[in-house]
Amino acid sequence: MSTATAPSPSAPRVVERSERDLRSRRSRRLTAVLRNAAAVVVFVASVFPVYWMVNTSFQPNGQVRGADLHFWPDNGTLENYAAVMFGDTRAPFGPALANSIAVTLLTVVAALVIGFLAALAVTRFRFRTRGAFIIAILVVQMIPAEAMIISIFRLVDGWQLLNTILGLSLVYVATVLPFTIWTLRGFVNGVPADLEEAAMIDGLSRPQAFWRITFPLLAPGLVATGVFAFIQAWNEFVFALVLNPRPEAMTLPVWLRTFLDPNGGINWAELMAASTLVAIPVVVFFLIIQGRMTSGLVAGAVKG
Structure with a gap:
């Protein structure tokens, strides 16, 4: 004579724990996605002004003062940098x-x-x-x-x-x-x-x-x-x-x-080229210092 096996009392607890773990993983995944999205927004907001400065520096001044936006220097020129570095005005x-x-x-x-x-x-x-x-x-x-x-x-x-x-x-x-x-x-x-x-x-x-x-x-x-x-x-x-x-x-x-003209006739392309030249030494300095900082941390840990 066969007898039916009674369900284990711990089975509902296992199912409930699995559902809770699944919800926890989904919550962590959603949190990670939101954090990454926020990081991307902050990165773009921080980098875009720098990109726009460099982009403007390669455009003719007439194109910069025009009504159309150019997100890429399609008519790129180095005349702005030449005028900034070697001009006599x-x-x-x-x-x-x-x-x-x-x-x-x-x-x-x-x-x-x-x-x-x-x-x-x-x-x-x-x-x-x-x-x-x-x-x-x-x-x-x-x-x-x-x-x-x-x-x-x-x-x-x-x-x-x-x-x-x-x-x-x-x-x-x-x-x-x-x-x-x-x-x-x-x-x-x-x-x-x-x-x-x-x-x-x-x-x-x-x-x-x-x-x-x-x-x-x-x-x-x-x-x-x-x-x-x-x-x-x-x-x-x-x-x-x-x-x-x-x-x-x-x-x-x-x-x-x-570069600021009191009469309002500012050459924005040359101004952006000059600003880019001013920023380049800072970027180079940080690239050099970053390596020195890392090596200093490692050397300090070994010495200690």
Whole structure:
């Protein structure tokens, strides 16, 4: 005589768990799709202005000022770049480029050296005015630089440094230095001093322990801070306009201003070509720094 097998009481639970897992996978898949779509929208919104600038730089000015939109330089020309770099209707491109490179390099090097030493001092040593120094750094960062532009102008003029690379570099270093010290202080504070002490126990001197152990770990922080200093010095406009207004002393942001015609006759194609030339050094700098940052992170991990 056969008997019917009763259904297992756990079968409904298994079915319910499977349905719940299926809904969870669908929800995660939908969330991933929405995130990817949002990332694509943000990427396009960020890249399109740059693409439009480069696209416009290769078009004739008459085509740019026309009513039709051209999403591709179908009548591409290099005349805009030739007029920007070799034209004689405005301030020359070469001296402005050389001034920007010189001011930016001086600012980055000076800010990193001074900021790094100051960050080491406030992190590794305990002295009486340490707290007041840190508070002063925060207070200085809260003051808009433009609020002190008259005082800075009179100070630089008194030093006979108007329309000079040195004078503008000193102002940029003073502007960037508080943030540089504060940022590097966080990186230095994140590296334990016990690493140097362990290296000294193994026979290294203090300078050797610092350069072989601590410095590779701090290299990514120096690179990241240097990027900020580079951007600030390369793109700064107000101080450069006030302190270096002469054509032979102006930097690239002030040089771009010479393309604006008060009468409204702006050559947008040449302006976009000039803007592209100004952006190229920044792109090259980031391509170089990206590799250095990656190698610094790997070296720091191995050394640690």
